[in-house]
Every structure is written in C-alpha cells, then in structure tokens.
Amino acid sequence: MGDDRSGRRARHDGEGRPASDILREWHTGEFPAISDEPTGPLTGGRRARRRAMEEEAARRAAAAAPAPEDDATVRTPLVPGAPGAPVSRGPAPRPPVSALSGLVLGSTGEHPAVRADDDTDRHARPPVAGEHPATRQQHAVAADQRRAEQHEHDDLHDDLQDDRHDDDLHGHPHEDHPAEHHHDVHGADHADEHADDHRDARPVTGEHPVWDQTGGLEVIGADDDDHHGRRARRERGRARGPRRKRRPVTIVLSLLVLAGLVVGIVFGGQWLYQKINPVAADYNGSGSGEVDVRVESGDSLTAIARTLTDADVIASTGPFVDAASANPAAANIQPGVYSMALQMSGQAALDRLLDPAARLFSRVTLPEGLRVDAALQRIADNSEIPLADLQAAAADPAALGLPSWANGLLEGHLFPATYDIEPGQTAVDVLTAIVARGEQTYESLGIPEADRLRVLTEASLVQAEAATTEDMSRVATVINNRIAIGMPLQFDTTVNYATGKTGITTTADDRATDSPYNTYRYPGLPPGAIDSPGEEALQAVLNPTPGDWLYFVVVNPDTGDTRFAATAEEHAANVALFQQWLRENPGG
Numbered sequence: 001m002g003d004d005r006s007g008r009r010a011r012h013d014g015e016g017r018p019a020s021d022i023l024r025e026w027h028t029g030e031f032p033a034i035s036d037e038p039t040g041p042l043t044g045g046r047r048a049r050r051r052a053m054e055e056e057a058a059r060r061a062a063a064a065a066p067a068p069e070d071d072a073t074v075r076t077p078l079v080p081g082a083p084g085a086p087v088s089r090g091p092a093p094r095p096p097v098s099a100l101s102g103l104v105l106g107s108t109g110e111h112p113a114v115r116a117d118d119d120t121d122r123h124a125r126p127p128v129a130g131e132h133p134a135t136r137q138q139h140a141v142a143a144d145q146r147r148a149e150q151h152e153h154d155d156l157h158d159d160l161q162d163d164r165h166d167d168d169l170h171g172h173p174h175e176d177h178p179a180e181h182h183h184d185v186h187g188a189d190h191a192d193e194h195a196d197d198h199r200d201a202r203p204v205t206g207e208h209p210v211w212d213q214t215g216g217l218e219v220i221g222a223d224d225d226d227h228h229g230r231r232a233r234r235e236r237g238r239a240r241g242p243r244r245k246r247r248p249v250t251i252v253l254s255l256l257v258l259a260g261l262v263v264g265i266v267f268g269g270q271w272l273y274q275k276i277n278p279v280a281a282d283y284n285g286s287g288s289g290e291v292d293v294r295v296e297s298g299d300s301l302t303a304i305a306r307t308l309t310d311a312d313v314i315a316s317t318g319p320f321v322d323a324a325s326a327n328p329a330a331a332n333i334q335p336g337v338y339s340m341a342l343q344m345s346g347q348a349a350l351d352r353l354l355d356p357a358a359r360l361f362s363r364v365t366l367p368e369g370l371r372v373d374a375a376l377q378r379i380a381d382n383s384e385i386p387l388a389d390l391q392a393a394a395a396d397p398a399a400l401g402l403p404s405w406a407n408g409l410l411e412g413h414l415f416p417a418t419y420d421i422e423p424g425q426t427a428v429d430v431l432t433a434i435v436a437r438g439e440q441t442y443e444s445l446g447i448p449e450a451d452r453l454r455v456l457t458e459a460s461l462v463q464a465e466a467a468t469t470e471d472m473s474r475v476a477t478v479i480n481n482r483i484a485i486g487m488p489l490q491f492d493t494t495v496n497y498a499t500g501k502t503g504i505t506t507t508a509d510d511r512a513t514d515s516p517y518n519t520y521r522y523p524g525l526p527p528g529a530i531d532s533p534g535e536e537a538l539q540a541v542l543n544p545t546p547g548d549w550l551y552f553v554v555v556n557p558d559t560g561d562t563r564f565a566a567t568a569e570e571h572a573a574n575v576a577l578f579q580q581w582l583r584e585n586p587g588g
Helices: 002-011 019-025 045-064 098-106 133-169 178-200 217-240 248-276 301-310 317-325 328-332 346-353 372-381 387-394 427-445 449-465 469-485 492-499 535-542 568-584
Strands: 288-295 336-342 362-365 418-421 551-556 561-565
Touching: 045 133, 288 301, 301 317, 301 346, 317 328, 317 346, 336 346, 362 372, 372 387, 387 427, 418 427, 427 535, 449 469, 449 492, 449 535, 469 535, 469 551, 469 561, 551 568, 561 568
Parallel strands: none
Antiparallel strands: 288 336, 362 418, 551 561
16 A cells, blocks of 8 residues: 555655645636637647647646556546546536637627636636645646637737738728628638537537537628628729829810711711712802813713812702703803803803803814915914924924824825814824814725825815816816826926915926926826815815816916816817916916
C-alpha cells in the first residue's frame, strides 16, 4: 500500500504545488459539455493558436492525471455519457453557459448568450472541498479552451471593425448593411469551416439539447449569397468609374451635324423630285438679263429645253415642251446662237426662239461660180473673222477635211450656199463647214467618189460659161462632144483663170499663156475646178441635153443670150453677133 501511495503521490503534480498555482487552476465546478471543437470561424493563425492552447492544456492534463493502477485515486467521471460514468436517473444536466460561449449564434433562447468578457470565462472558480486535482485539471483545460475561444472572438471582432473601416474608405458605409456583414463573418465562414465537425458531433444520451440546434447558421449563410451579389455589383460600378458628363462642345457639334443632315435631306429631296418629275417648276414673265444659248443642229424640243434649263433660262423642261408641242412653228427653230433672258417662263422662251431677231449669227451667202479668193473675202466682209485668218486656214486644206480625190486643191470645194457664222466660230470652223457641205451634196447626188473630180471640174466650166440653167446642160453636151473627138475646149474662162483675170473675153497674149488651165493649148479638161459650181451645174453635167453641138457663144452678155452651133459656119455667124454687141458696148 505504501508503495502504491508513494506512486500515486509521484503521479499527482498538483500535490506539493504552491497554493497560488492551484487557485489559478481552480474552476467553478461546471464541467465542459463540448467534446468537439468550439464553433466559430477559424482560419489561418487563429486555428494555429487554438491548437497550440489545446495541446498545452492536454499536456497539463496528462501531467496531472493519476496513475491508472491506483483504483483509490480514480474518480468517477462526471461528464454524462463518458465511459464508467454513472447512469443518471433524472434529466440530462444542462451545459454551463460559459461552455457555450462559442455558440453565441446558436443560442436556443433558454438563457441569454454570455458575453466574451463574462467573468465566468475570465476568472477561475473557487476550489470545491474534496475535489480531486485531476478534476481541477480538467476544469483548467476547459478554462483554457474558453480563453482560446475568447481570443478568437476578439479577433473576429477586430476583423469586423477592419471590414467596416475598409467600407468607409471605399465609399460603403457599414451602416448600409450591418446585418449582412455580420452574417458574412459569423455565417459563411463558420458554416464552411465547421460543417464537417458539427455533422460528426451528433447529440448523445445525456447531452444538452443545444447541440441539436444550428442557431440559424443556415439562414445566415443563405443571406451571404445575396449580400455578395449586391456587393459585387457595387464593386463593378466603382470599377467603371463615374459617368462622364457630355461637354457643351460635343453637344453643339452633334446639333450641327444633325442640322446638316436635315438640310441635306431637304435639298436632296427637292433635287431628286425635280429629276423624277421635272414638269413641276416654271418661272413667271419674260425674265431679265441676257445669256447666249446655242441650239445644235438636230436638237429635239426636249434637248432644246434641257439646254435652256442648264442655262437657267427656264426652270424645268415641262412647261417649255408643253408650249412648243402646242405650236407647230416650234419645228422651225433653226440651229444657232440665240440671245435669251434669264428665268423666263416656258412660253416666253419659246416665243423668243421663234423671233428671228433673237438669233445671233453672221449670215454669209456664197454665190455660184466664186473662186476661193473671192469667197474668203466675202466671208470676211460679212462676219467678224479676219481675212488673214481665213487665208491661213485655206493654206492648209488637209485641216479643213478636204477629200483625198481633190489632190490638195481647195478651188471648187467652197460650196455655194448661205452660211450662218455664229459667235465664237473660227476661220477653220467656218471653212470646214463649207467643205463638208459640198461633200454632203456629192453624196446626195449619188456621184461616185471616183468620178467626183471630173464632175466637179466640168461643172465649174459649165458654171462659168452658161448664163441659164437650160444653157448649162447644152454646154455640158458641147464639152462631152469635143472631148469625144479630141477637139480642144478653147474656153476663155479657163484662160482667164490661168492669168488671174475675170470676164468672158481674152486677148491673143492671154490665149498664148502656158498653163494646164489654158484650154486653147491643152485638150481635155483642166486639172481642177476653176470656180465653185452650184448644184444646178452638177446636175447639168450628170444630165446633159442630147445634141451634136460643138460650138456656142454668148451674143448678148446683158441678157445672157447664148447661141449653139454644130458647124463652124454657124458658129462664125454667132460670133459676129457678139462682136456687134461689143461695138455697141465698148466698156463691156
């Protein structure tokens, strides 16, 4: 027995210890009812501190535990449900309030939750008489656990204050959602970190009913999702930054662009409407001012109307075309330049075009039988084109469109007709138009190109020798009859062309001139025309009068009386009549 007692004394560390140490470890006598970890969020360093305190308490309990061999020193445990504990006949003892300090959120409402700074958690209870040191050691371990829980509660409180401070710094006052923030700390963290522990810590026989209740943790955790959603939206709003206000300059520019679009749509619509329906607009009255308008050859009434519209003479084509269609005289509008007024009505513009005085041109008439020099002078006399410009243009027949069969000779190609020389036309323009008119006549008469030089040359002789249209066809017959028998033509007109003279008479010296145009010396036709024959002379060559005449002579130049003869004797009698006229008209 002595050995056992000494062994037991050796195992009880509490014996022989100072009273102050024993008092510090003295507990109130209430047994801890928590077998698992205390509730509350534990993360990082907090869990490490708690684990260190538990290990320290375990070491103290192990050092103070009695030897197992000594039955006398082993006390019956007072924790219900523990091995060897007596079965209680009454109701299960309720866990002390101090042992539930970690379950503040899970309070059942039977007793008020104890504050973290409750005296029962901070101070040891007085010793109970007869209490074994091991029991006291268990109370000390429970006290250590409560102190660890108190430290974690303080840490949570500090974190909550830090979160509220951060919210204040970021523009989110903690007054907005205090309950949500509290749930975020005590709900989500606690539920996540200790869900498995609480699932294992099911209530057993003798345990307090508090372990059957969650304390509203699930509800608190559910609110956490909604809280995080609103908080995330607030964070995204802050990340986007404050909404920028539009500057006045931007607003003004936007208004200007909008106004420009409106104006463009209005005017563009009007322009498009006029293109689609051009008959809508018309000016009033006879207009004002003056503008020259050119009507081209072959222009239709619609083409003339478009020209007038482009020059702002009329507002649109419709009124003019309507007025012209109702007036048959509109078909006689001649090509040329017209002096018009600006902004005239369609009817007024038509009346102006039909007025001969409105047409601006220089009218030049080239009679039949003119030589090139005489024709150029007449053009210069009746237009604003200088003679020098006309002579320079005539010196380059190729630039005037002279045909190749003309052998570069302009004589005979200034076709006799009346021409209107319009303002702005040049010498080349005028002479080119005259040459083109001769080509048009040859085409219309059906003269083959291979015969045109012969026909033109013969027609120029007919034009120079005959006085009337009837005589022209007879002269053409004489030419053909003489050429047929190889007899020289002996025309004074060809000799005068060679000498540069005019008239119907020649001298012996004139007739002695050595020139291919001197038909007294050279049989056949001369190399080219001696004047510009008209259409009648061309027709006479193409349709000569049948006869056997080899001679003819003008016996009276004043009347144009021409006599034809088939024999030399008849011809000599006719020549005597002409000489008589000369005697009677010495200056003729």
